[in-house]
Amino acid sequence: MKLLRIHHAAIICADYPRSRRFYTEVLGLRVVAEHHRQARDSWKLDLALPDGSQIELFSFPNPPARPSRPEAQGLRHLAFAVADVAAAKSCLEAQGVLVEDIRVDEFTGRRFTFFADPDGLPLELYESA
Incomplete structure (x- = not known):
């Protein structure tokens, strides 16, 4: 396969x-x-x-609420690739979405941040190469 x-x-x-x-x-x-x-x-x-x-x-x-904190077993989050994390973060914040501070992946050196959908599902923005 x-x-x-x-x-x-x-x-x-x-x-x-x-x-x-x-x-x-x-x-x-x-x-x-x-x-x-x-x-x-x-x-x-x-x-x-x-x-x-x-x-x-x-x-x-x-539907029952999704347990997320403390971390629950199963799919942790959904990540979207973006060209510029800071620009995408600003766009979301301009629409009233709370977005975490931008961090740097210690292994790849790429920038990323998290936000949540209306049901609290963790979503990530991950800067592509």
Whole structure:
């Protein structure tokens, strides 16, 4: 088997309109498809990044909160590559998003920072080469 790349990451949100706005308007992801699954009372929104990778945003009635602190087992965070971390941080902050201070990866020397989506899911901006 030869894995080629990550195709998508799936996220379950608590408030679909709020999260849809965050991922499309704040982060600027392009809507590929949007479907309401009546049998599950659930929305599924496919969002694309410029490289073709995708995020699937789901809603379900009354999803349990995601444990994140202390660190919980499972996926820790989702990282987005950006050309300039400082510029991306400023853009998010201009839209009212709280963003941590920029740090430097001790192994790669690249800059990064963290912020959260409307449900507290940790998201990272990682400066690409």
